Amino acid sequence: MTAMAQFFKLPPEERAKYFTTDHSKQVKLFNFYLKVEGQEQKVTMWSETFSHLWHPLNSLPENPPQYGLMKTLLGLLSQGLGLEKDCLQKKLDDNPTLKAQGNYHPPCPDPEVTLGLAIHTDLNALTVLKQTEGVTGLQVIKDGKWVAVDSLPQCLCIRVCTTAHRAVTNKIQPRLSLAMFYGPNRDTVIGPIKDLIDEQHSTLYRNYKYAEFLKSSTGKKEQEGARRFVKEVFELQN
Ligand SMILES: O=C(O)CCC(=O)C(=O)O
């Protein structure tokens, strides 16, 4: 978090060395934008994003235990679903996609007319997010309403990828969020875990490769707010 905060304090010309619109790059500074229907120009979000890879879990030490956070979370999620503790970890273990993403939101003169990040769901499996302490910006939808996820001292926000969220700006304080994304590799087949399917819980989506999911999520037919809500593409017509 400290390194990312210092990165965004570098002079713009130094940060600009990393600026790219080529999303295949592994280290990149870029802007998210919104494509509004009927409007030619894209609307840039009130933020700058810096993204790079982080280290595979298998190569990290067992101690201190903070290194094992993702493993612990996947274990708890597996157990919560009534599965073996290592079930999700095993599914995601093979060369997972690991990305760190810093989103810097400068103070905004008119927060009502823009967003730090538009509504989306993440494209990975699990996200661990740290926000600048005391500066609220992240919001999730609860009961049809946007609710702020407060940034409490020493707290991390844990999200599963299907949670719709956005980031709002404020007039006074700059804000940084650091998201650690953990996802499958491009060839991993996404599909229901067999032990969770029964007569009451049937299969709703066809199996698909993670690469297919990424491709459909960046398709051209994007509409405002619709980007990244792509799982309908894989829905089974029963
Ligand atoms: O700034 C935030 O809190 C949201 C970050 C986020 O959603 C993301 O990086 O995907």
Ligand SMILES: [Fe+2]
């Ligand atoms: Fe996100």
